[in-house]
Amino acid sequence: MSRTPLVDAWRRALAARRRPMQVPGHKMRYAEGAAGWSYDLVGDLVRDDVPLQGGVDDNAYSNKYLDQAEALWAQSVGADHSRFLVGGSSQGNIAALATVGDEGVPIAIDRTSHRSTQAGLVLIGARPVWIYPRLHPEFHLPIGMEAASLTAVADQVNGFFATSPSYIGTVSDVASLVAATRPRKEPLIIDQAWGAHLDFLPEGGAMRAGADFMVTSVHKALLGYSQTAVVSMRGDLIPTSTLDRWVDLTTTTSPSGTLLATIDGTRAAMERGGAERLALIIEAVAEARRRLARVRGLVVLDDAVAGCRVDPAKLTLILPGTGADGVVLGEALWQLGHGPESADHDTLVFTTTVADEPEWVLEFADLLAALIESHRGEARPSSPLAVWRVEPEVVLTPREAFLRGRRRVPMREAIGEVSAEQFCPYPPGVPLLAPGERVTQESIDAIHAASRVCRVAYCSDPTLETMLIVDSA
Numbered sequence: 001m002s003r004t005p006l007v008d009a010w011r012r013a014l015a016a017r018r019r020p021m022q023v024p025g026h027k028m029r030y031a032e033g034a035a036g037w038s039y040d041l042v043g044d045l046v047r048d049d050v051p052l053q054g055g056v057d058d059n060a061y062s063n064k065y066l067d068q069a070e071a072l073w074a075q076s077v078g079a080d081h082s083r084f085l086v087g088g089s090s091q092g093n094i095a096a097l098a099t100v101g102d103e104g105v106p107i108a109i110d111r112t113s114h115r116s117t118q119a120g121l122v123l124i125g126a127r128p129v130w131i132y133p134r135l136h137p138e139f140h141l142p143i144g145m146e147a148a149s150l151t152a153v154a155d156q157v158n159g160f161f162a163t164s165p166s167y168i169g170t171v172s173d174v175a176s177l178v179a180a181t182r183p184r185k186e187p188l189i190i191d192q193a194w195g196a197h198l199d200f201l202p203e204g205g206a207m208r209a210g211a212d213f214m215v216t217s218v219h220k221a222l223l224g225y226s227q228t229a230v231v232s233m234r235g236d237l238i239p240t241s242t243l244d245r246w247v248d249l250t251t252t253t254s255p256s257g258t259l260l261a262t263i264d265g266t267r268a269a270m271e272r273g274g275a276e277r278l279a280l281i282i283e284a285v286a287e288a289r290r291r292l293a294r295v296r297g298l299v300v301l302d303d304a305v306a307g308c309r310v311d312p313a314k315l316t317l318i319l320p321g322t323g324a325d326g327v328v329l330g331e332a333l334w335q336l337g338h339g340p341e342s343a344d345h346d347t348l349v350f351t352t353t354v355a356d357e358p359e360w361v362l363e364f365a366d367l368l369a370a371l372i373e374s375h376r377g378e379a380r381p382s383s384p385l386a387v388w389r390v391e392p393e394v395v396l397t398p399r400e401a402f403l404r405g406r407r408r409v410p411m412r413e414a415i416g417e418v419s420a421e422q423f424c425p426y427p428p429g430v431p432l433l434a435p436g437e438r439v440t441q442e443s444i445d446a447i448h449a450a451s452r453v454c455r456v457a458y459c460s461d462p463t464l465e466t467m468l469i470v471d472s473a
Ligand SMILES: Cc1ncc(COP(=O)(O)O)c(C=O)c1O
Pocket: 087, 088, 089, 090, 091, 093, 113, 114, 116, 163, 167, 191, 193, 194, 217, 227, 228, 229, 428, 429
């Protein structure tokens, strides 16, 4: 039976019913059922919160429960070293990039990667050399990074960063990316935020394919508490202590032992029958794909349609041939309690996990087929999201642009200037325009078009009437 050092220690801490004369401020009074005053406004929300320090472990971390749990995770995913994170894969991406990059150092980065990579670049001052996944010729969706894209820039860069799986579930052939980077001994980071479950499939995830660093969100595709993620590394290109330094720099000094223990518990759950359960869900998704493929005009993304591997737990639908509008369907699904992972006019993305039941997946597929029929319209040409094909003119590094003076101008007057901020449609959280990039008519049109479909996040003026540009004066 797989060990669970953090989970066990967490349970003991809960059962101990201590009266701590230290943090947490809520004093873990939920354990004695405290009620009255206004505690009950918060008590339910902090129920089960045990800090790592002075809770799950003692103040000096004498028992090293976290270290033990991290070592078990590393062993499980084929890594030499893993660190648990409470700042999501966002923190993992920042820490991994900072580990391989430095001020002015060029790094090849997938321009369809998550906004957190830009945060990493701001922190360390590295210079992005943007690379792009292949786009599907008909649907204009990312279908995996190719080794040739890395090889093409290999003599200009000191590291590589690629995202796999993509938001829509397409998976890159990581082994071929490793083969492309290996001769130069420059590290390869794979953002596998959406594919934590892949590590528990027989073929394994990015670590087993030979990547040097891998970031996975435990809260997305597995069972972890929201915010939980892991950054893992293998090999000896960079010492593990360098990763530790950046993880420690970017994290809280008061992590929740509860959150961390859910990572430990998730790993053990996957080792104790979770992988078999995942196989059942994957079977159900395959059957759901078959049923949905019978809907006239609907394209269901699978390996054959995409021309690359597709995450077997993801359900991604391409709608234009049905005439149905994904935004309208997404809203209807939200009302029904089946919120989609993402919905734009053309595409619906659904995430299934080991916490689903196979029969729910099938019921959902039938409901979805009926919903699409009831919203059927004239087949239309596709109108793909602009985020998958942004090719910016990089004028300044993200760090230079972030730290320089800035001024606010009406959006239409910003054309030709350098953006000082990020415009990021959510989902998928890939910036349309980022600090340091030239503002163009095309970028402004894309931002306004995105705002009609979803939230454009992280810009300072949510009305999108003005924006901050780098003040070159
Ligand atoms: C590809 C990718 N990487 C990283 C992240 C950040 O993950 P987290 O929300 O765990 O910080 C996301 C979030 O959606 C993502 O899509």
